[in-house]
Amino acid sequence: MAEYDYLIVGGGLFGACFARVMTERGKRCFVVEKRETVGGNVATEQIEGITVHKFGAHIFHTSDKRVWEFVNRFAEFNNFINSPIANYKGKLYNLPFNMHTFYQLWGCKTPSEARAIIDAQRAAVGIKEPSNLEEKALMSVGEDVYKTLIKGYTEKQWGRDCKYLPSFIIGRVPLRFVYDNNYFNDKYQGIPLGGYTEFVKNILGDTEVLLGADYFADRDKFDKMADNVLYTGPIDRFFGYKYGALEYRSLRFETEIMDTDDYQGNAVVNYTDFETPFTRIIEHKHFDRTQASDKTVVTREYPEKFAEGGDPYYPINDAKNTELYKKYAALAKKTPNVLFGGRLAEYRYYDMDDTVAAVFEMTDLLL
Ligand SMILES: Cc1cc2nc3c(=O)[nH]c(=O)nc-3n(C[C@H](O)[C@H](O)[C@H](O)COP(=O)(O)OP(=O)(O)OC[C@H]3O[C@@H](n4cnc5c(N)ncnc54)[C@H](O)[C@@H]3O)c2cc1C
Incomplete structure (x- = not known):
């Protein structure tokens, strides 16, 4: 034995x-x-x-x-409670997509106003059977949410134009018609x-x-x-x-100690434009605000191609x-x-x- x-x-x-x-x-x-x-x-x-x-x-x-x-x-x-922020070309939006986001995008204040805008944008797309990720996203959320908050981020993450990505990657895109920035429903x-x-x-x-x-x-x-x-x-x-x-997508993390006690005021900020090379900045102290420090530590997350010997992150x-x-x-x-x-x-x-x-x-x- x-x-x-x-x-x-x-x-x-x-x-x-x-x-x-x-x-x-x-x-x-x-x-x-x-x-x-x-x-x-x-x-x-x-x-x-x-x-x-x-x-x-x-x-x-x-x-x-x-x-x-x-x-x-x-x-x-x-x-x-995870309440990430999106930074698109310097302008900030709340995530997940909810009434705060819709107000920031269009100035609308009620769920019915937001629904009307999204429905009109969906209808304008005119797609019934999506053949790629871009089409699926457009038919679910319309042009503004897609272009501002999904397209650049997803293309950086997967290293490919959304037109050439399979639609199953994003699943159903949830839209919340309430003022609620809690990312998870759990x-x-x-x-x-x-x-x-x-x-x-x-x-x-x-x-x-x-x-x-x-x-x-x-x-x-x-x-x-x-x-x-x-x-x-x-x-x-x-x-x-x-x-x-087997193929994966990989990530590279750049961690920096900063001489300030608060860099971005939130744990997670996603960079949703294509031009910013990283997808997000994590400021770790916000995960546990009981940790007092006059410095802060931030990590920039860069999506990368997976090479042999590298770290496997997301299965493809x-x-x-x-x-x-x-x-x-x-x-x-x-x-x-x-x-x-x-x-x-x-x-x-x-x-x-x-x-x-x-x-x-x-x-x-x-x-
Ligand atoms: C970027 C990112 C963010 C995430 N964020 C969240 C989140 O917010 N919430 C959430 O719920 N989940 C999150 N996850 C998922 C979470 O990381 C996984 O659920 C978890 O790590 C799975 O644990 P595991 O033991 O299966 O794998 P791993 O953590 O990968 O453990 C496998 C272990 O096996 C070891 N190992 C491998 N080969 C050998 C070998 N030959 N000999 C000895 N040891 C070996 C490795 O070193 C490793 O320690 C995230 C994942 C990623 C990639």
Whole structure:
């Protein structure tokens, strides 16, 4: 019998929650993490007394009571409400698209005035069956919202003209005819005080973790340690890129310490014009305003092409990559004693609450 029941590859949110649930049900777990810290993409660090989100702004939001109660065991969450601002060519707009935004765009004050403008713009577009993202956005929100708040941002994010992007990328674009800048509709929302890395450490508790160790550097040794493996890294890498590499969009973060106590007065400002090379500026101290500092830390987020060895952020779930993923998923199904979980192993965008819920689903089935 091996020393552990589960070798967990990856100390991100999926791996940590899996370790916690299984340990509490009597299983012995060991985590191997290639980075020097746990947390994966939700990791935070302390700079100038401010909690900095290292890999993009992370706001926990969910309507799932089981998930919310679980995460609250490992951190105290504050009452942060995400209310991003859009900056289009120097003019500011509230997000998500709501009565504040419509007032800023057109000066209209009532829902019926706003609806009339949007309906007229939709009708003028005259598209019934969208064949690309631009058409879908135009028929959902009309020209002004699309051109001011969607087009430039989306083109920077995906590195392509919206006319050449598939329509499924944006899904349904919600319009709110009330004055409400709360970005998320979920029942629960907040940021863990002390940062996500501490939160993930608390989830892991006493689980043994080996940091700075790549599973593939010593795969045989690691495999022998446990009866089963939970793998949360990229699925194509697990199979030696046998069918080719899955594609992602990547991001580059430029973080700067500034000699001012407040730079932009808000946690998230999106730059929605095409000319500004970054998509957003995050000012980290606004996620937790109890952190007093006479400095501030801001991060500019630049979308980038994903190159081998780079950081995978957003899966490109187009037809080509979906087919490729299906081939890897079929191999995964046939691989005994290995489970595949999380955003990289399942090649899908998972919010944090979906990640925790997916762990529950997997562990409920196992136990
Ligand atoms: C820019 C951005 C912003 C986001 N913002 C939000 C938000 O506001 N709210 C929200 O709910 N969600 C957000 N998310 C989603 C959130 O980041 C994910 O839900 C979460 O990170 C998924 O955790 P995971 O464990 O599946 O993956 P990861 O965090 O990627 O963890 C995988 C871990 O495995 C390790 N690993 C990989 N390969 C190996 C190997 N060979 N050996 C050892 N270790 C390995 C990695 O180093 C990593 O630590 C955002 C995502 C992005 C990209």
